[in-house]
Amino acid sequence: xxQGLSCGSSHEHGLFSAVQFGELVTVRTLLERDPNLxxxxxxxxxxxxxxxxxxxxxxxxxxMLLDRSVSPDLLNRxxxxxxxxxxxxxxxxxxxxxLQAGANILMFDSLHGRTCxxxxxxxxxxxxxxxxLSAAHSxxxxxxxxxxxxxxxxxxxxxxxxxxxxxxxxxxCVHILLDNGALVCASxxxxxxxxxxxxxxxxxxxxxxxxxxxLAWGADRLQRDASGRxxxxxxxxxxxxxxxxxxxxxxxxxxVWPSPLKFISELNQEAKVLLEQALMEANREREKxxxxxxxxxxxSPSHSDDAVDDNISEASDTGLCCICFDQVCTxxxxxxxxxxxxxxxxxxxxxxxxxxxxACLTAPVCPFCRSSIARLVVAKIKTDNDADxxxxxxxxxxxRRSRRFRNCSEGSSSFKGLSAVNSFGKMGGRGSGRISAESxxxxxx
Numbered sequence: 001x002x003q004g005l006s007c008g009s010s011h012e013h014g015l016f017s018a019v020q021f022g023e024l025v026t027v028r029t030l031l032e033r034d035p036n037l038x039x040x041x042x043x044x045x046x047x048x049x050x051x052x053x054x055x056x057x058x059x060x061x062x063x064m065l066l067d068r069s070v071s072p073d074l075l076n077r078x079x080x081x082x083x084x085x086x087x088x089x090x091x092x093x094x095x096x097x098x099l100q101a102g103a104n105i106l107m108f109d110s111l112h113g114r115t116c117x118x119x120x121x122x123x124x125x126x127x128x129x130x131x132x133l134s135a136a137h138s139x140x141x142x143x144x145x146x147x148x149x150x151x152x153x154x155x156x157x158x159x160x161x162x163x164x165x166x167x168x169x170x171x172x173c174v175h176i177l178l179d180n181g182a183l184v185c186a187s188x189x190x191x192x193x194x195x196x197x198x199x200x201x202x203x204x205x206x207x208x209x210x211x212x213x214x215l216a217w218g219a220d221r222l223q224r225d226a227s228g229r230x231x232x233x234x235x236x237x238x239x240x241x242x243x244x245x246x247x248x249x250x251x252x253x254x255x256v257w258p259s260p261l262k263f264i265s266e267l268n269q270e271a272k273v274l275l276e277q278a279l280m281e282a283n284r285e286r287e288k289x290x291x292x293x294x295x296x297x298x299x300s301p302s303h304s305d306d307a308v309d310d311n312i313s314e315a316s317d318t319g320l321c322c323i324c325f326d327q328v329c330t331x332x333x334x335x336x337x338x339x340x341x342x343x344x345x346x347x348x349x350x351x352x353x354x355x356x357x358x359a360c361l362t363a364p365v366c367p368f369c370r371s372s373i374a375r376l377v378v379a380k381i382k383t384d385n386d387a388d389x390x391x392x393x394x395x396x397x398x399x400r401r402s403r404r405f406r407n408c409s410e411g412s413s414s415f416k417g418l419s420a421v422n423s424f425g426k427m428g429g430r431g432s433g434r435i436s437a438e439s440x441x442x443x444x445x
Contacts (some may be wrong), residue, residue, distance in 0.1 A: 016042060019049045022058045031068070038070060046077040052099065054082035057091035062098075072103040087116045087132065090125035099135040105152070107139040113156025121161035121177065124170035129161075133180050148181050158189020161196075167201035169191065171209035172196070178217045185220055195226030203231040203247060206240035211247065212287075215254045216279055221247055242291065251290045254283045258349040261363055263375050270378045274330055278342035279350065323367065332379040338368040338378045421433040 003343040015037050018026040026051070031037055041048050047055075050070055053062040060081070066072065073081050087092040095116075098178045099105070105116055114122075117136075120129040133151065136142035142150045146234040152160050162182040165173035178184060187195045192204065202210035211231075213222070224230055229237075235244035245251065257279060258264050267275070321327045327341030340348075365372055 015040065015049055016047075017053055018241050019052045019054050019058060019061055021276070022056070022061065024060050024064070027061055028064065038065070038068065041076070044077070048074050048076070048082075050074050050082050051076050051080070051085055054091065054094045055085040055089050057086075057094055059091075059093045059097060062094055066097070066101050070336040072098050072101045073107060079108070081107055081116070083107075083116045084109060084114075084119050086263060087125060087128045090123065092125070092127045092131065095120075095131050099131060104141060105132055105136060105139055106145065106153075108156075109276060115153060115155075117150070117153060117161050118155050118164055119158075121170065121173045122168055123163040124165070124168060124173055126170075126172040126176055129173050129176050133176065151177065152186060153182050154189070156192070157191040158187075159191035160186055160188075162186070162198045163188055163191060163196070163201055166198035166207070167205050167212065169202075169205045169207040169210060171207065171213055173331045174202075174210050174213050178213060184214055184217050185223055187225070191228075193225050193227060195224070197223055197225070197231070199223070199231045199247070200229070200234050202223055203235035203240065203243055204238055206235070206238060206243055208243060208246070211243055212254075212280060215246070216257055216283055218256045219260070221249050221253075245290055246287060247433055248290075252286055254286055255279055255346060255350040258346075261349055263363065263373050264349060267376060268378075271331065271376050274342045274378060275346060275376075280345055282343060282346065329379050332377050333366045333373050334375040334377060336366050336369050336371050338366050340367075345376065376397050 006024055015027065015030050017023075018030065038049065050062070050065050050072075051064060051074065052058075065133065072083065075081060083095065083098045083105070086098060086125055103116075108115055112118075115130065117132050120126075136147055136150050145402075152162075155164075162174065162177045162184070163186070164170075166176060181217060184199075185197050186301065186416075187197055188201075189361055192201050196204075197219065199214050199221070200210065202214055219231075221232065222230055225234075229247070232244055232246075232247040235247055257276070321329050321339075321341035321344055323344040327338035327343055330342050331345045332339045348367065363373055390412055
């Protein structure tokens with residue numbers, strides 16, 4: 001891919017070798033002796049000292065070159081910028097420095113027509129990906145394009161960063177991209193098999209984690225590629241049995257993140273993490289039911305439900321969710337102040353239809369007082385000694401009152417624990433009735 005950064009012309013002069021190994025004093029001495037060395041490049045790939053510094057994470061040398069008014073958008077033989085190489089090799093400090101220097105995030109190389117965002121997603125560098133997306137909010141280029149268009153930017157073969165992350169088994173990058181508005185059902189052009197969605201590509205790569213996240217963000221299991229195949233058939237063909245079991249259209253649908261709801265889009269980071277963890281855990285319970293009796297078993301969790309945090313064990317019964325009577329209240333409704341556990345909050349908000357046009361766009365109301373939900377925030381746990389416990393510092397497994405997590409009911413978007421609750425009268429609410437939720441081959445880099 002033109003990444004021969006080990007400096008094939010070092011026998012001619014020592015600049016490139018000194019840059020590669022971070023010899024700052026040597027680089028400064030050479031440039032002071034001959035400033036024209038700044039314009040020298042390697043013979044074949046035409047890598048400048050700037051490219052080599054970025055690709056090798058030599059932040060001090062890169063900063064010195066920027067101080068000498070070197071353009072952050074120099075191009076090598078393949079029209080790759082230093083920012084692309086830093087993102088490709090996961091050099092986050094160099095990525096951040098180049099972004100601060102105004103590097104253009106919307107430049108395309110001549111190999112696959114990819115941007116720095118594609119490179120970060122393809123190689124799985126989640127920190128670089130997040131840094132580029134954060135910069136895109138204020139980048140003049142991205143502003144002129146529109147942030148949503150930038151997140152879904154296509155390379156020369158019609159692949160978005162989400163397609164690349166899914167195919168390369170990069171679940172963290174998949175999550176970040178989905179969280180920033182990547183289109184979960186977008187089809188490719190020539191990348192992979194024509195018409196492939198990120199779910200097709202994740203099925204081809206056999207990544208359960210990527211499939212989980214895509215399904216939880218509304219990926220359609222019935223969407224077909226240009227050859228008429230659904231992701232289930234792609235997983236079967238590539239002998240990914242567990243993936244195929246989850247993608248089987250006859251299996252129960254997963255809960256889907258309620259992104260159309262206004263108060264969901266305005267969640268602060270702590271509340272968002274709690275609800276996302278609860279969503280993935282609920283869907284994991286669904287997966288256990290699907291894979292039960294098959295030869296495919298999910299890995300055991302690294303934690304044990306038997307070990308409950310001492311602070312949580314001190315929580316009084318009044319801290320339990322009054323809907324399921326099983327989980328500690330972790331989410332507070334504003335402005336009324338009523339509290340629920342994250343699982344019951346999801347039962348109010350989530351749907352299990354993959355088509356976003358069928359999602360519930362009407363915001364649900366508080367199940368206790370029937371007032372509109374303006375905002376959701378993290379609740380505080382009150383213990384018997386009146387000490388507040390920060391929910392954000394406690395793993396979700398330690399918020400359980402009982403050992404067994406309530407399973408996500410088959411064919412329903414509400415939990416089994418909720419389906420048994422027939423009235424809110426027991427909880428002091430004015431309303432009655434159940435809570436219901438409307439619901440390629442690997443291309444050579």
